[in-house]
Amino acid sequence: MSTILIADDDPLMIRLLEFNLKRLSCRLLVCREGLGAEQLLKVEKPDLAIIDVMLPGKSGLELIEFVRSEPEIASMPLIVVTGHGEHQVHEQLLEAGANHVFTKPFAPSLLQSTVQELLNQHA
Template sequence: MARILVADDDVDIRELVEFKLSTLGHDVVAVADGASAVDEVQRQRPDLAVLDVMMPGMSGLDAVRVIRNDPSLSDLPVILLTARAQESDVETGFDSGADDYITKPFSPRELASRVQALLTRAR
């Protein structure tokens, strides 16, 4: 299936996302912060990235901006997964370059559907 990077500083959320996507056959690489996410996508480009917005150090929004500014990664599908649900937060997420925006709490089934939809579109 696909190689997916998951970045979330909350270990429970990170493990839940990793478990759900792994059970669907995806190869999941999980990291705890935005800087590690950027390092990982530059080291070995995944097929998709799922990033938390609020992480220590580099936020998910900053990570998306770095990814979008890298010509070799600019078309990488990115989903932001966050507790920030205000309309302005969603707008900021899309303005930063995200392809999708999912608010916490979230349904693992919905996450899986959105991941699959983005992977299908990217192919």
């Protein structure tokens, strides 16, 4: 069973992600701020993380940089969700190491298929 970390401070977004990802029979870890997410990444070493850009404590960009700098989790697939639709923001996140960027709102079915694809590639 795959483990997925959701790092988002929006309770509605967390519920949406949980509802859609439970269909994939994954173990879900949820954190509402960046420092706690960093700790979960270190300790739990999930198979994939879904990270919001705007998090209290540490930003999504800082979390991407952290993951990519840690040898034990550097290859972990990272999906970033953001309210910023600007092309420049997406490019910055992808250059930092995100595997995929979703702009809110997004189609849950597209998120599910992307998560499944990344988990399959990473297995």
